[in-house]
Amino acid sequence: KQEVTQIPAALSVPEGENLVLNCSFTDSAIYNLQWFRQDPGKGLTSLLLIQSSQREQTSGRLNASLDKSSGRSTLYIAASQPGDSATYLCAVTTGRRALTFGSGTRLQVQP
Amino acid sequence: GAGVSQSPSNKVTEKGKDVELRCDPISGHTALYWYRQRLGQGLEFLIYFQGNSAPDKSGLPSDRFSAERTGESVSTLTIQRTQQEDSAVYLCASSFVAGTGVEAFFGQGTRLTVV
Numbered sequence: 001k002q003e004v005t006q007i008p009a010a011l012s013v014p015e016g017e018n019l020v021l022n023c024s025f026t027d028s029a030i031y032n033l034q035w036f037r038q039d040p041g042k043g044l045t046s047l048l049l050i051q052s053s054q055r056e057q058t059s060g061r062l063n064a065s066l067d068k069s070s071g072r073s074t075l076y077i078a079a080s081q082p083g084d085s086a087t088y089l090c091a092v093t094t095g096r097r098a099l100t101f102g103s104g105t106r107l108q109v110q111p
Numbered sequence: 112g113a114g115v116s117q118s119p120s121n122k123v124t125e126k127g128k129d130v131e132l133r134c135d136p137i138s139g140h141t142a143l144y145w146y147r148q149r150l151g152q153g154l155e156f157l158i159y160f161q162g163n164s165a166p167d168k169s170g171l172p173s174d175r176f177s178a179e180r181t182g183e184s185v186s187t188l189t190i191q192r193t194q195q196e197d198s199a200v201y202l203c204a205s206s207f208v209a210g211t212g213v214e215a216f217f218g219q220g221t222r223l224t225v226v
Contacts, residue, residue, distance in 0.1 A: 103153035
């Protein structure tokens, strides 16, 4: 059974810092890994999708890497801003199963 | 529409009543997923539909929960005889084809409160 773990559970940083969020998964036979952002009381917004054949994806200040063999992904946020404050979720797709989510990292960027 | 649409956005119901939640996926998306998110918790998989294949119902927590999907369009999640423990945000997502490296897009969710 696929399990996804995210570390840290919560993170508070001052504005401008670069930061890394971690995601690990137990079954490396994934099709893809997706990072989402969730604002309080809202749905999920897709940030980046990394297919199993890819090593990384970039979008603006966000960079996600994938090491499938070791079951790990990182989300790098450069020059953090207060507007980045949210919960960040990673999810993997394995076989016929729908996405399996981690429990998220709650990020607070202090102005 | 442009995105996944869920209705209602909020629902308050009395314990023991049945509720129906609706999800309109992005047009052309063959896969549709339902998740539940209790307050302060992660996303819990409920059910997913992929084209004409039999749905994966392995995440449904009890036989009070059921879901249907008509072709590749609207899906309804039905909760019978609601309990207070059913209070949560119910999220729906769709993707073009599940498991082939295509993004899943989520709706804004239905917040269900059972009183």
